Amino acid sequence: MKLVGRLAALAACVPQGARIADIGTDHAYLPIELVKKDIVAFAVAGDVHNGPYKAAKEHVEDLSLEGKISVRLGDGLAVLSPLEVDTVVIAGMGGQTIIEILKNQCEIVRSLKRLILQPMVGAATVRRWLCANDWYVLEEQLVQEEGRLYEIIVAEQGDSPSYEPVMYEIGQKLWDEKSPLLLLHIDQLISQAKRIVSEMECSSNAKRSLKYHEYVTRLKQLEDKRRCL
Ligand SMILES: C[S@@+](CC[C@H](N)C(=O)[O-])C[C@H]1O[C@@H](n2cnc3c(N)ncnc32)[C@H](O)[C@@H]1O
Known part of the structure; x- marks a missing residue:
């Protein structure tokens, strides 16, 4: 095979x-x-x-x-x-x-x-x-x-080297080399982060958590990176 x-x-x-x-x-x-x-x-x-x-x-x-x-x-x-x-x-x-x-x-x-x-x-x-x-x-x-x-x-x-936090999500090498699938990869990461943020927004406890703020920040950073492509 x-x-x-x-x-x-x-x-x-x-x-x-x-x-x-x-x-x-x-x-x-x-x-x-x-x-x-x-x-x-x-x-x-x-x-x-x-x-x-x-x-x-x-x-x-x-x-x-x-x-x-x-x-x-x-x-x-x-x-x-x-x-x-x-x-x-x-x-x-x-x-x-x-x-x-x-x-x-x-x-x-x-x-x-x-x-x-x-x-x-x-x-x-x-x-x-x-x-x-x-x-x-x-x-x-x-x-x-x-x-x-x-x-x-x-x-x-x-x-x-240490990377900016969002690069651990995206992969610094994938970003540097502008892989042809990079846009799709970042879009998938954005969709996942959006799904988690909107699920957390259904609960007032979750919305007050540190995790929620981390996901909101991550989402924003991913969207910023996508705009740079
Ligand atoms: C989805 S298969 C992946 C098979 C192959 N590596 C691939 O990429 O196509 C995952 C395999 O990892 C084995 N596995 C899971 N945990 C493991 C561990 N701690 N040590 C060794 N094998 C493990 C499972 O039994 C299963 O056969």
């Missing part, structure tokens, strides 16, 4: 010769593609649930790739030993889950060169976590697949 769209874009972020782990691998599509294309010689495919783990194992065995892809059952980075891999992909999960996975295995995280992350929601939280934990965003991409927009964040170890 040839990868397209989101998974193909994730595969393109993996450096030639990297030793990778795909955490939350599901069917192991990504490591299989990377090994078949000789981009990587070795990969770990990890998943915490039995169903995806078995699917990944069967898929790898069907293709006789057991010598190159080690399929492991376990929570997050706990399936790895330090220095076993230098690049970790965590894709298709919520931003908070991705952060929990990284926080739970600090020693492994410190031994990595590159993180390739694709949060389904909460990309801003992931960007803030990276910047606060000695990772900088090297590259970002927007990928559209079947009508949905996905954000891919590639980070490496090192000091990060």
